Amino acid sequence: MSTPAQRRCVQVLNEALHEVFAERDDVFLLGEDILDPYGGAFKVTQGLSDAYPDRVLTTPISEGGLFGVAAGMSLRGFRPILEIMFGDFIALGMDQVVNGISKFREMYDDQVTVPLVVRTPMGGRRGYGPTHSQSLEKLLLGIPNICVVAASECHDLRGLVVNAVEDDRPVFLIENKLMYGRSSRRPEEGHVGGLAVRETGARYPALSFSGTDFSDDTATIVTYGGMVPVVLEAATELILEHEIFCEVVALSQLLPMQLDPVLESVARTGVLVTAEEGTLTGGFGAEIAARVQELAWSDLRGPVRRVAARDGIIPSARPLEDAMLPGAHDIVGAIVALEAVRS
Template identity: 75%
Template sequence: MSGQPRCVQVLNGALAEIFETRDDVILLGEDLLDPYGGAFKVSEGLSDRWPERVLTTPISEASLFGVAAGMALRGRRPILEIMFGDFIALGFDQIVNGISKFREMFDDQVAVPLVVRTPMGGRRGYGPTHSQSLEKLLMGVPGIVVVATSECHDLRALLVSAVDDDRPVFLIENKLMYGRPNRRPVGGYLDELRVVETETRYPALTFSGSDFEGGAATIVTYGGMLPIVLEAATELILEHEVFCEVVALSQLLPLDLEPVVESVARTGACVTAEEGGLTGGVGAEIAARVQERSWGDLRRPVQRVAAHDGVIPAARELENQALPGVRDVIDAVAAVAGVRI
């Protein structure tokens, strides 16, 4: 594991590679310039090499989205770094009434090939306005693509694909992910878990501890919840010999349901796990669709694991209680799979 580069290094390397291979890419956001190199150091070293293509900006997210949209409309490929995912709220009018609609409103004469990179997630004690997971707000905006990265995905490929995409792509990163190794499966395995990866533009990973046989439930997750879900799945195996399949989506919008449906057909039960709030969450959408598509396969109703509906406290202990953890995932699997833990 120690041989694998950290996620921040992979993203940083991918950005440098993109800058080298394309001259239409511009990175803009707050505090990007070296030596600081962005709040999470993803853009470190880029402004020194490409000073004219790395634009540091004031605190001005609302106009940033507008500037980036304008660049995209005029044929550039801007990458917008929003320092904290919480701040996308400032750009919502631009997103909802502009970026997502221009292409259809102007009858395909324009495209908005814009990439918004932003970290979501808590567990660092940053408090109510710097710890949220707001993917669910983006889920209701047709015309954009929402891609969640995770420490097990090919981060380079996801970033390159997002830049190549002619649609506006929101690439969701995670604060805890940056410092962790980018744990890629080797030879179809990640440690003891078998992993298959879809051959889609934004792949989903499906993990199994029993070679995709006899799974008790499918846990659908993404982003920063993945390591927590994998820990829960591993504990379920080691302590109880309860085997789950874990589907780690990257493409949340349009929702990539196929790997979920395929897995549920094998396991007969489904749990969703996300770090965002429960009500109207990504899990709610997945649950609804799984129940439409896989009703005949399901033994019990889909269970959702999510944060409580409320502010995320800054105090660590309280934050841990507000956000879903390993125990919550295990309990949900026990409930849905009808096993006593």
């Protein structure tokens, strides 16, 4: 029998969904092709329709309608979970999100809540092409009154799912596609591999990694989701090849933005690099950079550097896709360049 650390992330997510269905009879699942035996495009929902046939509802290909139905259900006291097959398709439901789901609670003076969860896979590196490979989290970061959470293989996936369902806000739970097939890498005895780890006590925790036990790192890298393993690879390469030690802050809650662990790290290191798989302009990194420079200008010893995908489409051809998306070498290059300026 596999231990929790050995289980694939898709198994952990699936078990968490089964857990919330067993414990709450107000939870419903809506989505396309989620019925057994198929169990969803990435198999996260397998077994749920057989176990709870009255609460797992397969839907037509109409994301706008799917968001609208879920909003109505949540206003009536249910807690629907939407599975949007690919994160690219959230654009089809944005009117419901921007002009309804995110506004109802404030419009009606806190007399109603909209406790729904939107689960969706984001990210490339699988050769799916321009319309099935994007990381569109930044489209959500400017919408007030929603919560955006990004899972990674190092975070407590069960806790993220359970807490999202219990949250009275609309929650977008972003799941990177490559994460599904990877093993969960939860900290053991305060470490992941050779890196020390700290975890905040928030509903959606941030993880901080350090090769010096947070005593002598010279740069901070802030990231989330599918970029976490890429950044950890870069951090290891920086130690082994360049003798540069970095703190890595892996956020799970992107909105409202968790800045405390970022500011605490920057106060120690004085250098900040952001890393995201989405395109560069107007992204997560831009918002982090703006806020850190506003709140911690005196701690910074140089400009914030952003690592992200190029502004353009994601090609289907894998070599071109790899050239478009940020890799460990891009992060290493950004840190080495900042270190060169300092010296």
